[in-house]
Amino acid sequence: QVQLQESGPGLVKPSQTLSLTCTVSGGSISSGGYYWSWIRQHPGKGLEWIGYIYYSGSTYYNPSLKSRVTISVDTSKNQFSLKLSSVTAADTAVYYCARGSNGFDPWGQGTLVTVSS
Amino acid sequence: DIQMTQSPSSVSASVGDRVTITCRASQGISSWLAWYQQKPGIAPKLLIYAASSLQSGVPSRFSGNRSGTDFTLTISSLQPEDFATYYCQQANSFPVTFGQGTKVGVK
Numbered sequence: 421q422v423q424l425q426e427s428g429p430g431l432v433k434p435s436q437t438l439s440l441t442c443t444v445s446g447g448s449i450s451s452g453g454y455y456w457s458w459i460r461q462h463p464g465k466g467l468e469w470i471g472y473i474y475y476s477g478s479t480y481y482n483p484s485l486k487s488r489v490t491i492s493v494d495t496s497k498n499q500f501s502l503k504l505s506s507v508t509a510a511d512t513a514v515y516y517c518a519r520g521s522n523g524f525d526p527w528g529q530g531t532l533v534t535v536s537s
Numbered sequence: 538d539i540q541m542t543q544s545p546s547s548v549s550a551s552v553g554d555r556v557t558i559t560c561r562a563s564q565g566i567s568s569w570l571a572w573y574q575q576k577p578g579i580a581p582k583l584l585i586y587a588a589s590s591l592q593s594g595v596p597s598r599f600s601g602n603r604s605g606t607d608f609t610l611t612i613s614s615l616q617p618e619d620f621a622t623y624y625c626q627q628a629n630s631f632p633v634t635f636g637q638g639t640k641v642g643v644k
Contacts, residue, residue: 457633466637466638467624468635469633469635480631482632483632516580518580520628522569522571522587523573523585523587523626524573524581524583525583527580529580530580
């Protein structure tokens with residue numbers, strides 16, 4: 421079955437860019453019909469959707485983060501990536517990648533990113 | 538953005554209890570609603586999609602219903618493994634939005 425796995429630095433300095441990659445296995449990003457999303461969860465809080473990318477490269481970002489977010493896809497590696505610029509402590513969270521259609525399934529295990537100097 | 542309001546924010550229950558969680562959308566979302574279960578330190582798990590369709594592998598004690606812009610998740614007989622936090626999510630339009638969560642704890 422399809423599995424997702426996040427990877428990237430667990431510690432980012434304030435004002436720098438957070439970069440994460442989600443590797444998809446057991447299925448192809450290019451198969452279509454799904455939107456590949458990033459979702460985050462601040463410690464002890466609820467879920468916040470960051471944005472998605474379709475295999476064709478079309479994207480949609482949450483307006484609350486739009487000015488700082490870039491999501492890209494590399495179909496040859498079956499990966500999609502998140503860049504969040506100018507981070508602050510408020511961006512400390514667990515970041516999940518997930519496959520979306522009518523609901524998100526599956527999810528990656530999540531990766532904690534801490535913003536601190 | 539569509540606001541999703543869940544109630545209650547927490548509920549205390551015993552094994553065997555029937556538990557119902559409500560989610561209200563700020564505008565019409567048809568049946569574009571999903572429910573998730575999340576346990577500490579683990580990614581959310583999809584339980585219900587399209588308001589009332591049970592995700593494959595999810596026990597039948599979980600069910601979802603819709604009445605207008607009000608949605609319910611019901612656990613017919615709470616099991617020990619069901620103590621967790623539950624979230625609703627609207628999939629009608631972007632940006633996708635989630636409810637604030639309902640924690641089901643031990644009475």
